[in-house]
Structures are given as structure tokens and as C-alpha cells.
Amino acid sequence: MADFDLDHNADASQNSGMEKIICIDSHTGGEPTRVVVSGFPDMAGLSLPAAVEKLRDEHDSYRKATVCEPRGNDVVVGALLLPPVNAGSLASVIFFNNVGYLGMCGHGTIGLLATLQHMGRVGPASYAIDTPVGTVQAHVQGKGWVEVDNVAAYRHLAGVLLDVPGYGQVVGDVAWGGNWFFLTPAGALPLNLAGVQDLTAFSMAVRAALRKNHVTGSDGAEIDHIELMGAAQTHGNSGRNFVLCPGGAYDRSPCGTGTSAKLACLAADGKLAEGERWLQESVIGSVFEGRYRIVDDQLIPSIRGQAHVVAETTLLLDRRDPFCWGLE
Numbered sequence: 001m002a003d004f005d006l007d008h009n010a011d012a013s014q015n016s017g018m019e020k021i022i023c024i025d026s027h028t029g030g031e032p033t034r035v036v037v038s039g040f041p042d043m044a045g046l047s048l049p050a051a052v053e054k055l056r057d058e059h060d061s062y063r064k065a066t067v068c069e070p071r072g073n074d075v076v077v078g079a080l081l082l083p084p085v086n087a088g089s090l091a092s093v094i095f096f097n098n099v100g101y102l103g104m105c106g107h108g109t110i111g112l113l114a115t116l117q118h119m120g121r122v123g124p125a126s127y128a129i130d131t132p133v134g135t136v137q138a139h140v141q142g143k144g145w146v147e148v149d150n151v152a153a154y155r156h157l158a159g160v161l162l163d164v165p166g167y168g169q170v171v172g173d174v175a176w177g178g179n180w181f182f183l184t185p186a187g188a189l190p191l192n193l194a195g196v197q198d199l200t201a202f203s204m205a206v207r208a209a210l211r212k213n214h215v216t217g218s219d220g221a222e223i224d225h226i227e228l229m230g231a232a233q234t235h236g237n238s239g240r241n242f243v244l245c246p247g248g249a250y251d252r253s254p255c256g257t258g259t260s261a262k263l264a265c266l267a268a269d270g271k272l273a274e275g276e277r278w279l280q281e282s283v284i285g286s287v288f289e290g291r292y293r294i295v296d297d298q299l300i301p302s303i304r305g306q307a308h309v310v311a312e313t314t315l316l317l318d319r320r321d322p323f324c325w326g327l328e
Helices: 048-058 060-067 106-118 193-212 256-268
Strands: 019-028 031-038 077-082 091-096 126-131 134-142 145-149 154-164 168-176 180-185 225-230 239-244 278-281 287-295 298-317
Touching (some): 031 060, 048 060, 048 077, 060 298, 077 106, 091 106, 168 193, 168 256, 193 225, 193 239, 225 256
Antiparallel strands (some): 287 298
């Protein structure tokens, strides 16, 4: 634990002072990650699922204080840096956003490793990182470039037909890439910044239709990410996407878990061979490089992208502030 200089001051009584949350901010393909280095409640000795449950049930105010207004915004993804839970791992991490907690986050893992490199904690090498949905392998390649071997991805349902009010019939796939996705073509909607409002409205209508029709992931899991797909807009790239995240913000990056889900669907349809490269554009034009390999009959996606560290931030929490714990 000392390796990360974690300073758990969350339960300290500081009537005359302020609590501090120490963060390092980065972006990966335009999507921000805020790595929390210290200042959250102590999660020592807990498994990551148990730590997520404790944060959610007992300390959720720290999530909101970190990523919600007035200190954050709907786009920021938080990454709580913790000691490893598994032997041989470098660290563990819990990802969260403006409305809750994420199983895995591809852009956030790239941002986390770039942050650790900025801190002088890692160099070009491979590292195991524990997440609530499994351990991933991160390969630091220098200058913020990181390739992540994600958890196993798969297509859960193919050709799901939905009646979406205002839009008619929509057909798509349900896939797991570390989070649950519904993937469907964008159709006539333009996959660019000018079309974000229409893309968001359509995606929210699709998500509502999934709930209304009780379409879920495995074991009834909610499908909380919508991925709209279309043709690439830059020669040489493979495709373009728009991903609506659970809190209603769109992913500025091509979405690491969403690209993983896309790779699983391509493989299931026989449209992408093992080891073949897929260049995924985001709605703002940033690119992730993806490929997959089969290990013990499981599809293991690899996502490569670049993160840039942009700030070292100390968040101040004054309990006398009526909005100390954020707006949600």
C-alpha cells in the first residue's frame, strides 16, 4: 500500500479545515480520466466487488464530489487507484462516473497507466491491473501509448429487434466488452459532432426500449451503453462509432470496452480474423487500434491508444459548502 503513498483521510474530523482528494487528470482520445491517488475512504482488505459495494452504500458522496459538478462534469471518469488484490498485479482500480460505477474502462486504463508513468511508477513494460470484472494486462509502450489486453468479450444476443418509439424498428446485438452494450447501425444519422444531439436522443430512446422490452445482458444485467456504428471517415480506418455512456454523456474516445464488444461481434459474424487489426474512430475522430486473440476458447480483445496527462489536481472538500458533495 505504501508504494502508492495513499493517504486515507476521509474519516478524519476536520471541522476547521478541509479534506483533500489528490488527483491526476488525463485524457485518452479526448475522453477524460481523473485518477484518485489519495483522499478516499480506506478500502484495505476488501475484494474489488466488496469495495465497490462499500463505496456505493456508505461513501458515494466521494464519487460525486470528485466527478460531478462543481469540480467535475458529466464526461469525467474517475479511477480510484488502490493496492493490488491479486498476487503479481501492480495495482487495482475502481472506475466511476457521474451516475455510478463501471466494471471496466478501456480509455481509463490507458489513462491510469499513462498517469503512473507520469508519476515515475512504471516504465515501458507489461503490468497486471485488477478491476472489478477481472484482471487485465496493460503494456506501456512509451509517451502515453498503452495497449490493454481486456477481459474476455463475447456476443450475448444477435439480431435483437426493437420497436423504438419515434424511430421504428431497430436491429442490433448485445455484447459484453467489460460493460454491456447494445450495438446498432447509426443509419442516416451523421456520426460527427454536429449530429451529437440527434445521436444522443436516438441512443436514449434505444436504451429506454431495451428496458421496456426487458432485453438484458447475462443474468438480467442492465445494458447501460449504446453503441451506434457506421463507416470510417478517414481513409485506412475500419469504422466509426458513437457511444452513449450510462450517465447520458457521449464517449469522446472510441470507447475501449465498446470497441471490445464490437470486435466480439465482428468475430462472431466471421468478419474479422484473429490478429487482424481494426481501427476504430470515435465521433470526434480519435482512433483506437483493436485486435483479438483466442485463449482457451475465449476472445481476448486488445485495445491500443494514447493518453496525455493534463493536470495535477487537489480537490478541496469543505463540509460547510452546501455543494461540497457535488451535484448529480
